[in-house]
Amino acid sequence: MESAGRLDHNGELSLLEFPYIIRWREDRCTRCGKCTAVCPTKAIEPSAMVQRIIQSDGATPLPDTIRRVSHIIRQVCDIDRHCVGCGTCSLVCPNMAIVPEYNPNHKFLFHKNRGGVPYKRGGRRNDPATSTIDKLKFTRISMLTDPALDAGRHEFHIRTLMGRIPPAESLQMRTEGNRLYLAEDGFIPPVREIFPIRIGGMSIGALSPPMWEGMAMGVAYLNEVENIPVVMCSGEGGLPPRLLKSRYLKYFIPQIASGYFGWDEIIHALPDMIEDPAAIEIKYGQGAKPGDGGLLMAYKVLKLIAKIRGVPMYVDLASPPTHQTKYSIEEAVAKMIQSVSMAWGFRVPVYPKISGTKTALAVLNNLARNPYAAALTIDGEDGATGAAFNVSMDKMGHPIASNLRDCYLELVKQGKQNELPLFAAGGVGKDGHLAANAAALIMLGASGVDIGRYILQAAAGCFGDEKNRCNLCNLGKCPRGITTQDPRLYKRLNADHVAERVVDVFKSAEVELKKIFAPLGRSTQLPIGMSDALAVTDQAIADRLKISYVC
Amino acid sequence: MCRLSAITASEYTSVMEAIMALDTMKEGHDGSGLGVTLHDLGGEFEQLKEYPILSGICNPVGRKKIDDYMEARGFKVKFMWEPRITEVPGSSVVKRGQYLATAYQYPDNYMDKSEAEKGTLLTQTRLELRRLGEVDGSLYVFSFWPDVLTLKEVGDPLEVGEFFGFDKEPLLARTTLAQGRQNTNYAIYLYACHPFFLEGYCTMTNGENTAFVPNRDYLLSRGVAGYNGYNSDSEVFCHIMHFMHKQLKYPIQYYKDVITPLKDSEIAQRPEKDALLLMKRSLRQLCIDGPNCVIGFMPDGTVYMTQDSKKLRPGIVGGGPGKYALMSEECGVDQVIPNRNKENDIIPMRNDFITIAPGAQEVQVWNQLEG
Known part of the structure; x- marks a missing residue:
């Protein structure tokens, strides 16, 4: 006889506490085992169940009760093996017998801290609400008094x-x-x-080899064949040695961050470089996790990554939250920009990237006075990351729209709006409106935007979303093979296919940007700061961003 | 769409000629206003060329403000002129107040100062008067500069011309800019009426400037006195010329390279490509996308015309040595100079910048591609 405590299962979690609940259809399942084999968190497992069946075989009804052992797919109620809703099980199921369903009443965050370890994940802020930049409309349409341009012919x-x-x-x-x-x-x-949409910093290490290579190939193709000069930032972690010495380096922005990973190799490759990089990005902060440095977890530090970064294999690579050799902005930024500039003979633009913050104006003013600062990238709270504490991603940071707008208007006040380009990042294309988000930020004052997660979603089918779907990037278990160093997983991803999709994304974004700019009557220069074209149906946003309110 | 009418001649011509030309283009404007700016004045002003003329409109309160302020600054009235107002029953023109064109003598302590210092004084004075008037609407000042006179009023251009009595007592000048206004997206407001003037630079424009806000923000942030107002999206055209010619000291034709820059591949064909590329980047916010036709004059009296490079708001230049008309439409040129050789008419294309030097002896077409 079991004790009452064990019978009531009190102390265990019920399925209703979990963010995703597996819907499995016994009638369709062939028990092939594919779903359990691919599940990245082992949230489902084959199991057995006793079924009570009433049947009648004769010519007249003669019900009979039998008990039969049946093989089933069971979702486990272990918080460390929770279903992340990635849907890989559905992807491989030959009979559409299984699908995870989002449970809006889940209590996941109440429990995901076993052992006193806070929840860590990848992805971006879990807020599916429409972002401010997605609420902006383009309302200054050229009509009769100033004929619109022709997106197809002009x-x-x-x-x-x-x-x-x-x-x-x-x-x-x-x-x-x-x-x-x-x-x-x-x-x-x-x-x-350059093209005003850049691929922002995602490291070779955070990303799998086919993902990174696919993007790099796509970028090279866009530049050399499609004549769309897209540039791509390396993220912190260096670049493949062959790329450093190739003519394609000019399409890349090596990033230097607080861990300086990869920079030993980059500096040593300097004498062999036949092209200058597009720029150098000095990362001081990241929108997804302000106050945190980069983090590459040990199980992603395999041989190639260890070689590029110059570190042993299988160790956590946690960059400090700030550049440890510096103590003040005046000295820190100026010295870093100048010393990095000097390494390339002042032929390469060097700019800092910061996380969105209320103190962005102080950084901006410092840069405005530094004639060697090439730009400023501000990464808003909706930026994504490969690994961070959930609390950092969900609650830390500053939305990009007002941060960027404040900075642009400050530059206007100083007459430097054309002098120091601002790049905006964080949530661009979050809801799929890549070109519209980019154009809105440009009209608020950005010279360009960075994308990260968008390109992973569009080019490689990243499952992640703002309902915490998947977001396993930190564990190296990416079911798409995007953010993993496990060859069994990344073999699922085809670098050529990624490259093709990267090309698709930028070609279509260029067309969509034309479809936005043409009715606004702009074509010769990017409409940076053309805020009269923007409007929003929220008065508070309109007031804050100094744009029109419409209804 | 507004209609533009400019005349440059070696002899003095009546402002009514430009207004009559506007009347022939009447289908293109709704008579919501007339603005004229004249340079190199004749008639009563011929002997007063070194004296700055304050042009504007005021009521008695404004008049007193002007007199008090000018007296306090040390300006002395040299000559007062007013149009002979003829109010016609049924006319669309309503008398707003007193129409001023008063020539002043510089304050004593400015007599020996440089032209630049005098110019700064005139601009400061005009801006201060404008500020005083904006408080209660008691006065408008359009220009305060030697040998330049501006008049603006709401109404049908021909009726405004007759209202000012130009048909009976012509106002004479060697250079005349007149614009018949088609009011579009702005309320009829005198400071939104063309032509726009700043320190010898004057433009009038038609069309709408889709790049207005970036243009305006850039100009506003230059810290140059006089880069203000912007009640019309076209005022930036005047200040862009002022900025690039007076502040940056670029030759006049680079105006075209500033507002409608060439592609980098085209710039590479120009001998001064290095300078041009940097200029294009540094003045990126002054680039326009049209549709606009800009006609203006420079402090030395050179008259120019140019267009945006895509939508090509039309313009035409016709005439002969001694007199040229620069108009939005050919019928305007026909009205002013009917007996010209039409084969020599010039319709500027997307890369052209037209200039006519003072004396109106020839038209120069500068092509941006050929440099």
Whole structure:
């Protein structure tokens, strides 16, 4: 006889506490075992169940009760093996017999801290609500008084500038006859003309080899074949040695962050570089986890990653929250920008990336006074990450829209809005509206935007969403093979297919940007700061962003 | 769409000629206003070329404000002119107040100062008067500059011209800019009426400027006195010319490279490509996308015309040595200079920048691609 305590199962979790509940249909299941084999968290397992069946075999009803042992798929009620809703089971099921369903009444966060370890995950802020940038509309439509442009036939210049742009007043010009020439001397900061949507920093390590290679191939193709100059940031973790010495380096932005992972190899490759990189990004902060450094967990540090980063295998690679050798913004930023600039002979734009914060204006003002600062990237709270504490992702950070707008308007006040380009990141394309989000941020004052998770979702089918679906990136168990170093998993991903999709994404984004800019009557230059084109149906947002309210 | 009418000539011509030309283009404007700015004045102003002329409108309160302020600054009235107002029953024009064109003598302590210092004084004075008037609407000032006179009023251009009595007592100038206003997305407000003037630079424009906000924000942040107002999206065209020619000291034709920059591949064909590329990047926020036709004059009296490079708001230049008309439509040129050789008419294309030097002896077409 079991004790009462064991019979009532009190102290255990019921399925209703879990964020996803598996719906399994016995009548369709062939017991092939594929679903249990692919489940990344082992949330389902084969099990046996006794069934009571009433049957009648004769010519006249003669019900008979029998008990039969049946093989089933059971969802386990272990918090460490919770179903993440990725749906890989559905993907492999030949008979559509299984699917996870979201449980809006779950109590997952009440329990996911066993052993005193807070919940860590990948992904972005779990907030499925429409973001501010997605609420913005483009309402200044050219109608009759100023005919709209033709997105299909007119020539559009969907490009932006990355690098410090000298103010016109400071350009050293001389007039000869009726012509202007550049005076011989004077430092002209390096500037790159790029597509205004960049692939933001995601490291080789956080991403699997086929994912990173696929994106890199896509970027190279976009530049060399499609004439769309997309650039891609390495994230913290270096670049493959062959890429460093290749002519394709010019499409990449190596990132230097507080752990300096990969930089020994980069510096040693300098003499062999045949091209300069597009820029150098100094990461001071990340929107998804302000105050945290990068984190690559031990099970992702395999041979290739260890070699590129110059570290032993299978150790946690946690970058400090800040650059430890620096103690003040005046010294820290200026010295880092100058020393990194010097490494490439001042031929490469060097800019910082910070997480969205109320103190962004202080950083901005510092950069505005530093003539070597090439830009500023601000990463808002909706930025994604490969690994962070859930509390950091959900509750820390600053929305990008007002942070960017404040910075742009501050530059306008100083007359430097064309001098120091702002790049906005964090939640761009969160709901799939990549071009619209990018255009809205540009009209709020951004020179360009960064995407991260969007490209993983669009190019490789990342399952993650803002209802905490999947978000296993930190564990190296990515069922799509995107954020894993496990060859059994990343073999599922085809780098060529990723590259194709990257090309699709940027080609279609360019068309959509034209479809936005054409009715606004803009084509020659990116409409940076053209805030009269924007409106929103929320008065408070309109007031805060200094744009029109419409209803 | 507004209609533009400009005349530049070696002899003085009546402002009524430009207004008559506007009347021939009447289908293109709704008579919501007329603005004229004249440069190199004749008639009673011919002997007063070095004296700054304050142009504007005021009521008695405004008049007193002007007199008190100008006296306090040390300006002395040299000559007062007012149009001979003829109010016609049934006319669309309503008399707003007193229409001013008063020539002043500089304050004594400015007599020996440089032209730049005098110019700064004039701009500061105009801005302060404007500020005083904006409080209660008692006065409007359009220009305060030597040898320049501006008049603006709401109504059908021909009726406004007759209202000012130009048909009976012509106002004469060698350069005349007149715009017949088609009111679009702004309320009829005199400070939104073309032409716009700043320190010798004057423009009038038609069409709408889709890049207005970035243009405006950039100009506002330059810290240059006079870059304000912007009641019309076209005012930026005047200030862009002022900025690039007076502040940056670029030759006049680079205006085209600023507002409608070439593609980088086209810039590479120009001898001054290095300078042009940097200029294009640094002045990115002054680029426009049209549709606009801009006609203006420079402090030295050079008249120019140019268009946006995509939608090509039309413009035409016709005439001969001694007199040229720059108009939105050919019928306007026909009205002013009917007996010209039409084969020599010039319709500027997307890369063209037209200039006519003072004296109106020839039209120069500068092509951006050929540099």
